Amino acid sequence: MTESSPPTRLWGGRFSGGPAEALSRLSMSVQFDWRLAPYDLLASRAHARVLHSAGLLDDAELQRVMVALQELDHDARHGMFRPDAEDEDVHTALERGLLERVGVLGGKLRAGRSRNDQVATDLRLYLRDHVRQIVGRITELQTAMIDQAERNADVPAPGMTHMQHAQPVLFAHHLLAHVHPLVRDIERLKDWDRRAAVSPLGAGALAGSSLPLDPEAVASELGFASAAANSIDAVSDRDFAAEFLFCAALIGVHLSRLGEEIVLWTTREFRWVELDDAFSTGSSIMPQKKNPDVAELARGKAGRLIGDLVTLLTVLKGLPLAYDRDLQEDKEPVFDAVDTLLLVLPAVAGMVSTMQVDAVRLTNTAADGYALATDVAEHLVRKGVPFRDAHEAVGHLVVWCTVHECELADVSDSDLATVSKHLTPDVRDVLSVEGALASRSAPGGTAPKRVREQLDAVRDQVHAHASWATAH
Ligand code: ARG
Secondary structure (H helix, E strand, O other): OHHHHHHHHOOOOOOOOOOOHEEEEEEEEEHHHHHHHHHHHHHHHHHHHHHOOOOOOHHHHHHHHHHHHHHHHHHHHHHOOOOOOOOOHHHHHHHHHHHHHHHOOOOHOOOOOOOHHHHHHHHHHHHHHHHHHHHHHHHHHHHHHHHHHHHHHOEEEEEEEEEEEEEEHHHHHHHHHHHHHHHHHHHHHHHHHHHEEEEEOOOOOOOOOOOOHHHHHHHHHHHEEOOOHHHHHHOOOHHHHHHHHHHHHHHHHHHHHHHHHHHHHOOOOOOEEEOOOOEEEEOOOOOOOEEEEHHHHHHHHHHHHHHHHHHHHHHHOOOOOOOOHHHHHHEEEEHHHHHHHHHHHHHHHHHHHHEEEEEHHHHHOOOOOOOOOOHHHHHHHOOOHHHHHHHHHHHHHHHHHHHHHHOOHHHHHHHHHHHHOOOOHHHHOOHHHHHHHHHHHOHHHHHHHHHHHHHHHHHHHHHHHHHHHHHH
């Protein structure tokens, strides 16, 4: 290292001068990777213990290094130690902090490891920790949805396909249909966690170390299930980040679909729900406006979550093994996805838990648009009419009602007979929303007793997921 080069640069030895200003600015990642500091320090403590077991740090040295790392952790968390303008990345800054505390002894910690295995380890530790926070926030949203379903357990609603009235459903059934995708999202993250639980530390730059280190001991100290099986893969692999970003993007898509529905439900045309004042915004010009911004932002944020995934996949595509500096571009999309989910999920949960459902309006419109027509056709099928003929007969009945501006149940016996010989007065027996709902009693159906079972089952799943998030 020359006199002029900054004392904390980790690679000054063979260079005659300092780096160009433009390179330094391009190379610098500390402004975003500083959030890895607590994880880098955890990994450093595990590494120090392994150096001690290998006889490369004596008892007193280990003791001094551990105390200094502990202090550094405290100081970094409380803003008393910060990266300075010379620190290229989080690893550089923390090595400087260690050197400031224990002098040359701090330089021993770098033995047997490289920023390549360090940064891959830090990012895995960071993500495994934050995935648990994200799962916790998802379960809070699910609980808000389930509580709304419970409060509106008997309320029928128009069920739609193609955004047209199709068949009545329980509103609770519809709400729970937004909970199941989130259940799958959590299952996906738990499955992700098994694959992410591999420690790169010990891979060094790419080839492992000639020093007698113990990667398995480091792995288990850091809560990983095992050490990486291949040191080249250990430093090159970012599948865990890409897979996480896919999970995050899909959560974003699920929140977006929920957001879109809530936007519709709050319109004057639907009037299914009213948002609480605390979760809606006004207009700067139109005094009457109450806007569903939380739902719209949830919908909009899906765009950046999908972008984060595409960013990383594009960085990874075509990268040769082992480490390449392109990999530094892995962090910002990952951090953005984590921040975005932790920002959006509590807002959506708050919006859902405080929204007022208009049960009267839902009930009164559940059968709008001749939504019981299928029930009449299936009634005819039970009496032996081929479905093709039943469908046709009820189709004629719908046209008759449209022309005469009446409901299916309002047609007289003689008019029914005029429309079709299949339409006998007993078709009126199936023209009730309660009857239509109760008859959908196969598993997964919208019959009240099935929805009750579904609600209990999904609540149990959510409880189990919430405890997974806090237990590990
Ligand atoms: N800041 C770098 C990153 O995030 C750390 C690894 C640097 N390694 C290297 N050989 N230059 O990827």
